[in-house]
């Protein structure tokens with residue numbers, strides 16, 4: 001066992017990857033040949049029949065990664081060429097193919113969460129699937145659906161925020177989209193993988209009800225979307241490693257009980273126990289195959305000690321279990337028709353610069369994908385403040401503008417592994433969930449293009465220099481200040497700006513808040529753009545010289561065009577916060593545990609806050625955040641009326657009218673929150689519905705949301721089932737978790 005201090009310095013996928021560099025001319029390939037979807041039953045039968053033809057070596061080859069330095073993809077297994085089974089290619093990441101070239105840098109999960117648009121969640125899934133398929137990848141290693149338990153959690157931006165319902169909907173739509181083009185999706189990280197510090201072994205203790213209602217819920221929705229695989233996490237759950245935890249991954253564990261029919265794959269090096277421990281608990285495939293210091297290599301044998309082959313030989317793992325492992329892996333592969341006409345792998349993750357004979361330089365980018373990335377960038381931008389008359393801007397009416405901040409410029413695209421830099425505009429966090437930055441269009445480029453030819457005098461200070469920024473702004477009609485904060489995956493690198501994966505605090509980086517305040521002190525028309533992976537402290541929001549604020553989040557490669565669309569009104573903002581923005585961590589009732597505990601080991605983290613994350617906690621404790629969950633302004637206004645609540649079988653159908661009563665077209669995001677009967681012990685309000693309602697000025701629409709029986713239930717531990725509590729439920733319909741426009745009950 002290595003010392004935890006050493007472990008914490010060691011990365012996993014980070015050892016694999018070299019950051020991608022700028023693209024070259026590459027041939028095009030249209031992604032997504034047709035395929036025939038099979039039923040689970042038929043697929044199982046095909047898999048079962050195939051397993052009967054395999055030798056033991058072939059079976060072991062199909063369940064064991066081939067090694068991180070010999071994988072053409074981030075993960076591979078050995079092929080069985082004589083039966084037409086390829087060496088499955090499993091590849092990062094949840095926001096686009098990496099590390100390679102000719103791919104789109106899609107916005108990450110938190111951005112699509114911020115759109116509150118199932119349409120865009122699904123479309124992003126389809127586009128991701130098309131690019132993975134076009135590269136010949138069998139499995140997309142996403143979506144991530146770990147709740148943002150703490151606002152500073154390093155990988156929080158990879159998934160969909162702190163609310164389980166939004167995570168569940170986004171997971172469902174993403175899985176459905178990816179798999180609709182025949183690519184397998186992988187729900188991760190199972191489970192309670194909610195901070196980076198000590199993640200390789202921390203012990204998360206989550207009570208049964210909290211587990212079901214919060215952390216497990218998005219996985220349940222993934223099963224309902226027919227997800228092909230689930231990735232077990234690095235951490236321990238209830239004292240047993242996730243990949244060795246039969247209560248989670250075994251035949252009688254959570255997933256299989258709920259009908260999961262695909263395979264369980266380990267996170268890279270997340271196997272901390274013996275081959276038989278893991279295989280017998282329910283692990284079907286181990287990645288990356290070799291021992292990588294934090295774990296791994298158990299199926300192949302670590303330092304020649306033990307192996308799956310010897311365990312099958314001795315009977316420690318039965319042949320029946322071995323066959324089941326292979327069947328679980330082949331079943332979703334048959335289901336998605338990958339046995340016929342699937343494109344072969346055409347890139348090489350070992351040569352992320354595109355060099356070498358195995359990189360065939362196939363581009364899977366398309367105008368559609370670029371347009372979608374831009375649409376999500378715009379639709380995820382949250383308008384937090386807009387003094388009347390400020391936004392949208394009219395370029396020709398602006399005589400002078402200062403554009404200020406390091407966050408305006410293109411970042412170093414060659415900053416080492418996994419985008420572990422913040423030296424320009426922030427479009428996505430770092431780590432295996434990041435993506436290739438080849439085609440980033442930074443804000444300065446898009447802004448310059450917009451002002452070109454308008455007669456506007458553009459002055460810039462493209463750093464966070466506290467003297468140059470205000471000097472550039474002084475005397476200008478308008479100042480646009482761009483600032484950011486970033487986080488990522490704990491990796492091989494020590495830290496980024498002193499942050500080891502998780503953010504150290506909620507402050508904007510590089511004196512960003514001081515820059516904002518110093519600029520606003522000299523310019524009475526200061527617009528602030530915040531790029532961040534999660535909530536940040538913005539002490540200056542009430543400053544009267546700050547006339548507009550856009551929380552632009554982590555918008556992906558089309559960051560500049562997406563921002564310009566919103567600033568200049570081509571897109572009327574409809575993004576909503578997928579978390580609350582409070583001033584400090586204590587408002588969220590959780591902490592990142594950085595102390596390993598004594599004696600030196602891995603910390604035990606008890607999820608004592610239970611169901612009370614984010615707005616669920618703040619509502620219960622009368623904490624007023626600066627901006628609440630679900631908040632976001634528009635350039636128009638909406639009126640709500642006519643709430644009606646009707647039972648339909650065991651469901652409740654809630655309908656109401658939304659009217660655009662302003663003067664420009666816009667999209668409203670109505671939200672439905674339920675208040676349970678007090679005895680149920682639920683938070684005051686829980687999200688149970690949302691919709692995207694585009695409306696022309698003056699137009700109105702009836703919106704209908706259905707809450708099914710499970711949506712009105714609590715997880716009842718004694719009966720191990722969803723039970724609807726007796727009593728009256730309150731219905732809240734509104735424009736955010738605190739801007740409730742209609743009230744009712746049933």
Ligand SMILES: *[C@@H]1O[C@H](CO)[C@@H](O)[C@H](O)[C@H]1NC(C)=O
Pocket residue numbers: 045048049052
């Ligand atoms: C799987 O195949 C075996 C023979 O290899 C057979 O005995 C078994 O019934 C099959 N199971 C199913 C569910 O088809």
Ligand SMILES: *[C@@H]1O[C@H](CO)[C@@H](O)[C@H](O)[C@H]1NC(C)=O
Pocket residue numbers: 206207208238247248
């Ligand atoms: C985890 O531990 C809690 C507390 O002992 C228990 O209620 C729960 O059933 C356990 N869950 C699993 C999946 O083992």
Ligand SMILES: *[C@@H]1O[C@H](CO)[C@@H](O)[C@H](O)[C@H]1NC(C)=O
Pocket residue numbers: 039040176224225226
């Ligand atoms: C999942 O698969 C089942 C059985 O094939 C099917 O009825 C259902 O529609 C699928 N769900 C989705 C979301 O595709």
Ligand SMILES: *[C@@H]1O[C@H](CO)[C@@H](O)[C@H](O)[C@H]1NC(C)=O
Pocket residue numbers: 024353354355356357359360361
């Ligand atoms: C792909 O591009 C790289 C970088 O220019 C080059 O080294 C490599 O030979 C190209 N591969 C093919 C198959 O053209």
Ligand SMILES: *[C@@H]1O[C@H](CO)[C@@H](O)[C@H](O)[C@H]1NC(C)=O
Pocket residue numbers: 368
């Ligand atoms: C791609 O874009 C074109 C033109 O906008 C559209 O007609 C087509 O349906 C799109 N295809 C996909 C797969 O989205």
Ligand SMILES: *[C@@H]1O[C@H](CO)[C@@H](O)[C@H](O)[C@H]1NC(C)=O
Pocket residue numbers: 444445448458459460
């Ligand atoms: C944008 O315009 C400003 C002012 O003309 C100039 O200083 C800056 O270099 C331009 N930046 C880019 C990326 O074009």
Ligand SMILES: *[C@@H]1O[C@H](CO)[C@@H](O)[C@H](O)[C@H]1NC(C)=O
Pocket residue numbers: 520521522523524543544545
């Ligand atoms: C707002 O800006 C003006 C300069 O236009 C400055 O004189 C004033 O002090 C500023 N107000 C604040 C509150 O910073």
Ligand SMILES: *[C@@H]1O[C@H](CO)[C@@H](O)[C@H](O)[C@H]1NC(C)=O
Pocket residue numbers: 586588589590591609621
């Ligand atoms: C969470 O809230 C409870 C009740 O208000 C309090 O006792 C506890 O100390 C808080 N924990 C954290 C980590 O803030």
Ligand SMILES: *[C@@H]1O[C@H](CO)[C@@H](O)[C@H](O)[C@H]1NC(C)=O
Pocket residue numbers: 637638639640661662
């Ligand atoms: C539109 O509706 C909102 C909410 O009911 C209301 O506050 C606002 O005054 C209305 N605006 C107009 C122009 O009627």
